[in-house]
Amino acid sequence: MKKKLTTVAFNDTKEKADELNALIARYKNVEGNLMPVLQGAQDIYGYLPLEVQKTIALGLDVSVAEVYGVASFYSQFTFNPKGKxxxxxxxxxxxxxxxxxxxxxxxxxxxxxxxxxxxxxxxxxxxxxxxxxxxxxxxxxxxxxxxxxxxxxxxxxxxxxxxx
Amino acid sequence: METVTVKINGRDYTVPAGIKIIDAARIAKIDIPTLCYLKDVNEIGACRLCLVEVKGARGLMAACVTTVSDGMEIYTNTPKVVESRKTNLELILSTHKKECLSCIRSNSCELQKLCLDLGVTDENRFAGKNNEYEKDESTAFLVRDNEKCILCRRCVAACQNVQGIGAIETINRGFDACIGSAFEQPLAATSCVSCGQCIVACPVGALYEKDDTAKVWDAINDPTKHVVITAAPSIRATIGECFGYEPGVDTEGKMIAAMKRLGFDGVYDLNLTADLTIMEEATEFLGRVQSGENLPLITSCSPGWIKFCEHYFPEFTDNLSTCKSPQQMFGAMYKTYYAKKRGLDPADIVVVSAIPCTAKKFEVRRPGQSAAGNGIYDVDYAITTRELARMIEKAGIRYRDLDDETFDQPFDIGSGAGVIFGATGGVMEAALRTAAEVILGTKLEKLEFEEVRGTAPIKTATYKLGDLEVRVAVASGTKNAKELLNKVKSGELAVDFIEVMACPGGCVNGGGQPVQSAATKAAVDLKAKRASILYNADSKMALRKSHEDLAVQKLYDEFLEKPGSHVAHDVLHTHYIKRGL
The missing domain is CATH 3.40.30.10 (Glutaredoxin)
Structure with a gap:
């Protein structure tokens, strides 16, 4: 079944992007790094849009499909932003x-x-x-x-x- | 080598230590049934079809992931084993769309064979509601039907572990788990390179090439069209497998005879334009060596590799040879030079290529592949080895009974250099034969460049041609190409000339080639076996160098002037796109 995916546009800020890049750099050479980076990224953005998953994939040198495969397995990861x-x-x-x-x-x-x-x-x-x-x-x-x-x-x- | 002794079904066998039960069983001449297993590619113990009894173990063990130990007693065929396998198979069947009558993989389906082997009598034993999926037909080359998918993950492993791409993954969870791309985007939106290695990995009919044979039949049956077909070097080494021949049997003469019975107006050898490619590419190489620009030169025959380079190494697209692939050169020449010579309107010509490759279906609609202009494609349809075999079967032709025939003139003479294009290292060797003789000005005593032959993932060699030292590297499989280019990028490896083929082993192992079962792939080195046909054919030929091909000479004399000329550039060269990720 297809997951329901948001139509709300992704709004990045320099602060958040810097924070994500620092997170990726911290975990770059750590084994089993994908889960903590996904958790950290969700803390930063509140959710895991495609743009963020692509940044993680490039940063950790894995495919974006692999990132999504892991993220879509766990129900605590969300691909839609939170409301007010x-x-x-x-x-x-x-x-x-x-x-x-x-x-x-x-x-x-x-x-x-x-x-x-x-x-x-x-x-x-x-x-x-x-x-x-x-x-x-x-x-x-x-x-x-x-x-x-x-x-x-x-x-x-x-x-x-x-x-x- | 360290060995252990194991007992399989009551008989002792001495086998290498450290191997899996499934490999030990193969030594004992027993095939253990599998679905998810693909030797060295996907060994994950997921499908539970390879269960065996091991004395002293608590439950049944998965033979594909359990390592043998000394004194191990293994039973592969007890009632308990057979019953468990059968139940697991029936559970897999419960989510499989059973369209076996019309399925493209009927008769070559590993699931179907297991049902027969294990005596499944009720294919709906665990029937229930299933998820519905739309077919992904977004790319030019592939259809994915997830309703037939059994989640073996062989395609994922081929894409990720073999090719280093990872366009697809297992996504979602539990009953909703399926194979797809990130954010369930259509495959065309990903960095998929169209290599088709997923298709030849699939045990069932969930993945198959987009079938263009109906369009080819329509063209053949249209009296206003002049329809010709050209056969790529490597398909003569493999098409016999579709008609029951063992891998490694050369049926070139029968293939030509069968093609001539399908109603084409001409049946031609692509080796000739492979030779033409070498003339252009060797000239291009020598030109770049002189100018020192855009080195290393990287070959451009493999459209899967081209798309990979455009996505993953856009900084290297200027290093790619601007030569069109032999397939595109054939179409370009046919619709310009030959159309004019025969007084044919290029708009009425339909060029079909029979190729080992699914990426060629993508290539034929690329920009910059229209030498005749006016939106007329160089090649109209690219059909895989499998599609050609289906056309032959549909026409009721008794392939095995055919007498050998030869290709039509004037595209009938190709050199041995063109033949070996189909194996990894072949283009490099062909180019070296020509470049060496041009540089040295004398004839080579030995034409074999052994260092670039064989199925090793990456091969490097240095050749001294007069004063010029040429450092070459050959990679097949995009994962290996990635490793090679990263070395070039970091300065770890200095090279002048690189050959890359997208598929491991080159075109003989292309995504459009006959599908062989996991059991056959584990037992036979398909890449080497198929390649041996090409090298044997080359060694027996009198004409083994592209620049000595008189038919090629004639093309230059009558039309192209000389390699690298203005007209050659217009007709035979193309350009690339920096795609990125």
């Missing part, structure tokens, strides 16, 4: 049996986008994640990195409203 309000709902086992499926549906309804997408205006991005390791708080959602636990679908509107 970045929402994620855990669909791991514990959250799911506690009803996160309903929260997942509610989030898609409010944002108007599907899992893995970003709204065309860049306002919302939404992800359905695997277990994020907060099973004691199940069901869990995160907004811009803040964790909300033991929630019901009725809470979702209020939580998202705080970020608008």
């Amino acid at each position: 309000v970045s929402i994620a709902v855990c669909l791991g086992t514990a959250c799911y049996v506690k009803g996160s499926g309903k929260i997942h549906e509610k989030c898609m309804e409010i944002t108007g986008i599907g899992a893995g997408d970003i709204s065309p205006d860049g306002r919302f991005s939404y992800d359905a994640t695997r277990c994020i390791g907060a099973c004691g708080l199940a069901p869990v959602m995160t907004v811009n990195g803040d964790v909300y636990g033991r929630i019901t679908p009725a809470d979702v509107d209020g939580i998202i409203a705080k970020y608008l």
